[in-house]
Amino acid sequence: MRWRVVDIVVASVIGVATGLLFLFWNNVGYAWFSAADAVTPGLGGIAVGIWLIGGVLGGLIIRKPGAALFVELLAAIVSALIGNQWGIETIYSGVAQGLGAELIFALFAYRRFGVVPAMLAGAAAGAAAWTLELFLSGNLQKSPEFLGLYFATVVVSGAVLAGLLGWFIVRGLAATGALSRFAAGQDVAQRV
Numbered sequence: 001m002r003w004r005v006v007d008i009v010v011a012s013v014i015g016v017a018t019g020l021l022f023l024f025w026n027n028v029g030y031a032w033f034s035a036a037d038a039v040t041p042g043l044g045g046i047a048v049g050i051w052l053i054g055g056v057l058g059g060l061i062i063r064k065p066g067a068a069l070f071v072e073l074l075a076a077i078v079s080a081l082i083g084n085q086w087g088i089e090t091i092y093s094g095v096a097q098g099l100g101a102e103l104i105f106a107l108f109a110y111r112r113f114g115v116v117p118a119m120l121a122g123a124a125a126g127a128a129a130w131t132l133e134l135f136l137s138g139n140l141q142k143s144p145e146f147l148g149l150y151f152a153t154v155v156v157s158g159a160v161l162a163g164l165l166g167w168f169i170v171r172g173l174a175a176t177g178a179l180s181r182f183a184a185g186q187d188v189a190q191r192v
Helices: 005-039 044-061 067-082 089-107 114-135 143-174 185-192
Strands: none
Touching: 005 044, 005 067, 044 067, 044 089, 044 114, 044 143, 067 089, 089 114, 114 143, 143 185
């Protein structure tokens, strides 16, 4: 369970890369979010999942306590430092989302990393984001219908866009041999 130097380096690379992905998603994803929210308020949550993917990737690849939180938080810091429309609030979101994903990996005692734990980690990151936004974005003042729809869409988006997609990304990276120094890479090599 102790972190190696390679764990720190790779987690940092994943965090920075995810932060750069967020820069792209801050425009494309936010446009999708706004369009869906214009159709029905709360439906925009369906676009949130990509912002939750850092914690899932960190947890699936590093497989050690703190990895999900570290990667999601670093990605949020990169996104905030380079500049986005949410500023410092991005870092608060990174903490909440990373803790949501981290909780699931901890519940599985950092021993199960299949598609189900990945999707649960994405969903939990979504639930944590929703909870933070109750207070940070003033969502607590919105209608129960909005809150229910937004919760459902954020959790589903987290499960699919962060959890399932994150699991496929890790499997793809592992198949190339890029993760051969990690258990995630060795799992795929044993199945081949």
